[in-house]
Amino acid sequence: FKNGLFVETEDKDFNFKVGGRVQVDGGFTSAPSTGSRSNVDFRRARLEVEGKAYKNWYYKFQYDFTGTGSQGIRDAFLAYRAKLLPSEITSEPITFQVGSQYEPFSMETVTSSKHITFIERALPGALAPDRHIGARVGLGDKHWAVQAGVFSTSFGQDKAQNPAATGHQYWDLTTRAIYAPIVEEDKLLHFGGSFMYHKPNDSTAAQDPNNLLPGSGSRDETDILKNTYIVVPSAQALNCSPAYKAATGVALLWTPGYLQNGCLKSSYNYNFEMAATYGPFSVQGEYSGAHYERDAGTALALGNNGGSSLEYSGYYVQGSVFLTGESRAASYKGYDKDWNSPGTFSDIAIKNPLGKGGWGAWEIAARYSELNLNNGGLVDSNYAYLAAVAGNAAQKALANTATLGGREENLTLALNWYPVRGVRLQANWTRAMTLVAPSDKPYLNGQHPSTFLFRTQVFW
């Protein structure tokens, strides 16, 4: 018996589970140059059903009620598992999955939001893909796993990226491989790498958030406060146009009629991950990069900075200690325990739960993360071209820095309390140690906004 509902037949050929999670967040932030801000909101409110039908077939359907209509759909897939490989390679079955699921990319991204150490994922998560509809194959064992798949439409974001009436939908090829030489109850060593190739759709190449526009998925680790300091202005990076659309009420600087969307030819993202645990001590880190290939002719003709290819990157390192002696290693799931998201951490086995003679588990953690959305410096030779097009000095300057999306470094300190299984209270304090403004928000330069967040989480 678990917290939620779980039923199973005696021969274990069938089972069914109803689960869910509710995360209530509150927080305040010192918004740069505009004073402070506070808010209270639900971060996630999900229900899910999952089950096993016959011994080889699995399904899962998860919905987040903070989303609207089909945008609230999260995991929704059918899986088939069969032993097709000789047991010298693996004793575990191969997994085939079709439906809405995470692309296999980055340890922290595919770790359940119930179990990530901090309230929000780190800054470089803005370069990782979200859930998409697709087909995936996975294989592995206790110590290793490889997943690969082809993906298309996403539900986790707005559906603006649908192709036009006559266009083709975009698609991704994504793979993640992990290797964990040490997997014990209180010791862990884990390595991994991921790669995604993206082919944009015919008409809306620039409008797939989290996937294409660098930084658009970033909320600066402060989701309910909706901070978005750094992001590459969309039109600049991918539309082959130095013009950009200002926040509100300001018209486009200029958009020559012969410029069209779709100048992005393709992109690829890559990620390296590492995690190690020794008793109550745990460290984890990832490095992510994104590379965009543009149509060189159009981009250069317009004097667009960065030329035909753009590079962005980010990283984070984090450490945590369980003051009450629990080990994160015990919550690690290899492919043998979690074929959907192998190589991630799950819920902590609390040694002395509250109400059973103890005070639950207590954890402190720190993280340093960086996201760099700047690409190249000012290209002087473009100035002449832009000068002829842009109206005045301010516009020229903006145009010239068109691909500068900003750079941010954050330090986060965290305190987590796990009174009983399924319940967690979290407090996070985040300070932007470095903030280099994107081209459209010059007032952010040199600011050091701080954010305090508090979360009450329950899952069942």
Next chain:
Amino acid sequence: FKNGLFVETEDKDFNFKVGGRVQVDGGFTSAPSTGSRSNVDFRRARLEVEGKAYKNWYYKFQYDFTGTGSQGIRDAFLAYRAKLLPSEITSEPITFQVGSQYEPFSMETVTSSKHITFIERALPGALAPDRHIGARVGLGDKHWAVQAGVFSTSFGQDKAQNPAATGHQYWDLTTRAIYAPIVEEDKLLHFGGSFMYHKPNDSTAAQDPNNLLPGSGSRDETDILKNTYIVVPSAQALNCSPAYKAATGVALLWTPGYLQNGCLKSSYNYNFEMAATYGPFSVQGEYSGAHYERDAGTALALGNNGGSSLEYSGYYVQGSVFLTGESRAASYKGYDKDWNSPGTFSDIAIKNPLGKGGWGAWEIAARYSELNLNNGGLVDSNYAYLAAVAGNAAQKALANTATLGGREENLTLALNWYPVRGVRLQANWTRAMTLVAPSDKPYLNGQHPSTFLFRTQVFW
């Protein structure tokens, strides 16, 4: 024990079930004159709970998460069943239902989307009503059933048909009667007929899709690709105005100020259905018609084609064979087995499921369907009137063909694989054999667009 969750008390007075379905579709189409198109999407993602409270009371609530807010509500009703008739007539109880439910009309329409043979329902389904809120009574036995009800507001569509602040809501009277002289494990013969009378609401007579505007519910059997070739332009058929609103950016040709909505007086739809099965072979067919009564004075004064009444119709015939020997007859449910939608097909009993020594069930099928939304020919005498109003030759021609919604004939070939209960993989290829363009899309004339669709379905 079933795939999902089903619990029951020992005296069978109470039970409760949690079910659901997920359909993931992918496909591409050769869109006429504008090149090809592809997409991937969820077609349906539903959860449902249903139960029995005391022995006579039943409830069901079903939600489709691809809908938004209350538009996602599907079945949501309370039912009471009691033996009120002498057993010479029927040994089954009478059923009273209140809530959101299908109007009893057309075999294929009321068959669950989990169990229809093809990925999308046939073209004439555009003339059948969707779910509406109403009250219904049903009675029958193994070999026959009669259902009748009064219905109003619908949730399956947009809520634009709500009456204005001072208006009355529309309502329907609908009935379906079926008779199946042969109901055996591998033989079936089934006949049926349906009739719906519709009284429009005071202010929005023309805005009830699937119910009033002929063809607006049609997606040409290619839902996720959003093809809609033929449809009667709304203002033409029901607003007593030959003007119509073009797709995008084109203003109304003309809308004299003294013309109002609501010139539709009433409408009725009718349907005939037939199905027969002999071992693995199965055939099924339906014919649907729709008749619209308009205010003759207004309609004729304006020279509207078709005069005071308009007629539309459609049909389909389909055949299928189970290569692995299963019989569709075994999945037929009379009123004794399914009092909500009697006379429909349910899930196939697979002879040799995958993983139990077999390869599941394999089915091939073909369908020919037609929808005719043209009404009458050009009425020359109108020309003089229109000539005085319309500005130029092109507008005159359009006005003169105002009630021509087009005609389409489709051929579909299908391959279905049922590996285990609850899982189905489907592939459909559809070609428009005949396409007569509606008055607002002349470029469709003589085109033969083809569509390929693929579906992965799981239900529990």
Next chain:
Amino acid sequence: FKNGLFVETEDKDFNFKVGGRVQVDGGFTSAPSTGSRSNVDFRRARLEVEGKAYKNWYYKFQYDFTGTGSQGIRDAFLAYRAKLLPSEITSEPITFQVGSQYEPFSMETVTSSKHITFIERALPGALAPDRHIGARVGLGDKHWAVQAGVFSTSFGQDKAQNPAATGHQYWDLTTRAIYAPIVEEDKLLHFGGSFMYHKPNDSTAAQDPNNLLPGSGSRDETDILKNTYIVVPSAQALNCSPAYKAATGVALLWTPGYLQNGCLKSSYNYNFEMAATYGPFSVQGEYSGAHYERDAGTALALGNNGGSSLEYSGYYVQGSVFLTGESRAASYKGYDKDWNSPGTFSDIAIKNPLGKGGWGAWEIAARYSELNLNNGGLVDSNYAYLAAVAGNAAQKALANTATLGGREENLTLALNWYPVRGVRLQANWTRAMTLVAPSDKPYLNGQHPSTFLFRTQVFW
């Protein structure tokens, strides 16, 4: 075993429940001066899961599918219960709750919509707060209870009250205390009082419906027909501006540029409640008041009626009789039986259910309710000021009555049938006995609109 699904471990440390409700309403009304109106709709369509994890932890998540996205979230909280008080005070544990929940205010407001006697809550409910996200503590026993909490963002309404990018969110302090000297199977005497202090947020003080704008939550006890006769025009009461926005198509009378939102400093609401039952007879009544403190300087400088503080109030009294002998007292839940909403009525224990030899329970009821949103009379001294600003006599008159939101008295007669547990059929007839028009709807003066509503309800 209950109607829905309820499972529990043998040691009762864990349990889990899936429940829901569907309410289908139909009705018509004689809309004043504009003729009659009818409609059919779902009033509520909810699913909920709740459970107990370990013996002290509880969670609940409830969603209403007639809402859109996160606006459909109803109860969604985590609760912790522990015996912290000596047993001389109470033998029941203290309850701590975090999440979306009703602010503890007014007996009828916190009573489940499944169990209120009439189809809609009484008029003064427009002065009570809806559910909000917050933290609450409760304690009590069979005969008494005290609940208090701090609350912020609401999901039951639109999210327009979110603070601007640099603003702070609003918050409420709310408490309710109840005392029931007589709690027996067929006798009950209950008293209670509630108080709420509200601090508006920085930028949208006037835009929190049900909470701030007096009367905006009122649907005149006719929800699906969307009657809203009386309500204080928003800009008048809280924006320190006598200008107001007319219903549709009429521009603002005048809004001087130096006027800003946020002139509301704070507000408080209070409520007194009483209920008594003797065998099948039951009476219940409540009185509610609301007080708004405005920035005196701005408000008076503009000649706004009511000066720096505004007062609104309402009340209702109701009586009911069970013709079949049931007593409402048996359904009363003290804190010992319902720690979430203590001091409310729950479902009736039907003596002779339909199908078990009886005809269910039959109840007749009557209610008289009043809501007074007028505040002060015409202030002549303002006239001079307004005369200089407003353009003509009509505008002057409107400006001068700016804080008159109207007054309404309703009489409602009801017939309820409870055939079996979980099912109820209701019929209500409501007549506006007194209707004093708000300043923006003068045509309502002296009207007596009548409304007939019918509901079919099932819950499990």
